[in-house]
Amino acid sequence: MRGGRVAVPLVAAALAAAASVHPGAAATVGDAGRGRAVFESKQCARCHRPEGQAGVGPALEKLRQPQGTFELVGRMWNHAPAMFSALAWEAIPWPALSTAETADLMAYLKADRARDGTADPLRGQDTLVAKGCLKCHALHGEGAAVAPDLGRWRPQYEDAAAWGATVWTHTPRMAEVARARGILYPRFEGSQMANLVAFLRSTAK
Numbered sequence: 001m002r003g004g005r006v007a008v009p010l011v012a013a014a015l016a017a018a019a020s021v022h023p024g025a026a027a028t029v030g031d032a033g034r035g036r037a038v039f040e041s042k043q044c045a046r047c048h049r050p051e052g053q054a055g056v057g058p059a060l061e062k063l064r065q066p067q068g069t070f071e072l073v074g075r076m077w078n079h080a081p082a083m084f085s086a087l088a089w090e091a092i093p094w095p096a097l098s099t100a101e102t103a104d105l106m107a108y109l110k111a112d113r114a115r116d117g118t119a120d121p122l123r124g125q126d127t128l129v130a131k132g133c134l135k136c137h138a139l140h141g142e143g144a145a146v147a148p149d150l151g152r153w154r155p156q157y158e159d160a161a162a163w164g165a166t167v168w169t170h171t172p173r174m175a176e177v178a179r180a181r182g183i184l185y186p187r188f189e190g191s192q193m194a195n196l197v198a199f200l201r202s203t204a205k
């Protein structure tokens with residue numbers, strides 16, 4: 001039957017389309033050896049030294065410990081204001097990170113997808129509100145209009161390394177706007193960042 005022959009490829013095409021819209025959390029795979037080189041070339045090693053050596057930031061061993069990939073992005077998010085002041089003070093320009101470099105750094109700092117656990121989008125929605133993201137951003141047109149609408153789909157919602165690179169690049173600017181507007185700069189812990197991104201992934205169009 002003609003209908004039957006057409007229907008099968010259509011179902012297959014629909015499934016393929018659904019899979020490409022929601023491929024789950026994709027991941028750029030990094031390399032620890034390259035990550036070590038990135039850690040040095042991007043000035044991280046300048047402030048994060050091995051235990052026992054004086055450095056401006058926490059010791060390398062504190063950064064390099066088994067953790068989830070989104071958990072590490074949360075920690076990188078947190079330290080932007082402090083690092084921003086430290087960099088301005090030392091007159092070093094903010095080091096930009098690409099997705100590939102962030103994936104390499106993740107591998108070097110022992111951040112592992114297997115430790116991300118199962119993210120909870122409902123909790124992520126609460127986190128988005130509790131962290132005050134909507135004091136600057138809109139979500140599907142609601143909220144503030146100081147910063148881009150987070151309801152717009154971004155490839156970074158699918159990949160921790162891409163998300164980390166975006167966070168790393170944008171946090172100095174965010175921290176500056178927060179300071180200028182008297183908004184408390186949000187901090188992350190544990191699975192909060194993973195949940196928040198899972199929520200954005202589930203709602204974005």
Ligand code: HEC
Nearest residue numbers: 042043044047056057058063075076078079082083086087
């Ligand atoms: C100019 C100094 C400086 C540079 C350069 C720097 N950091 Fe930091 N970093 C800090 C300071 C200071 C803190 C503590 C800030 C805080 O807790 O608010 C910190 C904290 C961190 C933390 C959180 C540690 C924790 O205990 O949770 C991570 C992760 C981190 N840095 C990674 C990096 C990476 C990766 C780079 C390079 C791309 C880097 N840092 C470059 C100064 C620096």
Ligand code: HEC
Nearest residue numbers: 131132133135136146147148166170173174177178183186
């Ligand atoms: C104090 C205001 C402020 C707060 C609070 C804030 N942001 Fe932002 N955010 C900005 C600004 C400003 C930009 C644009 C930065 C730039 O590109 O110069 C931005 C950019 C971004 C981007 C990149 C957007 C793009 O595609 O270019 C993301 C993602 C983001 N913020 C996520 C968040 C999340 C998640 C929260 C809450 C945890 C948050 N922001 C809280 C001000 C803020």
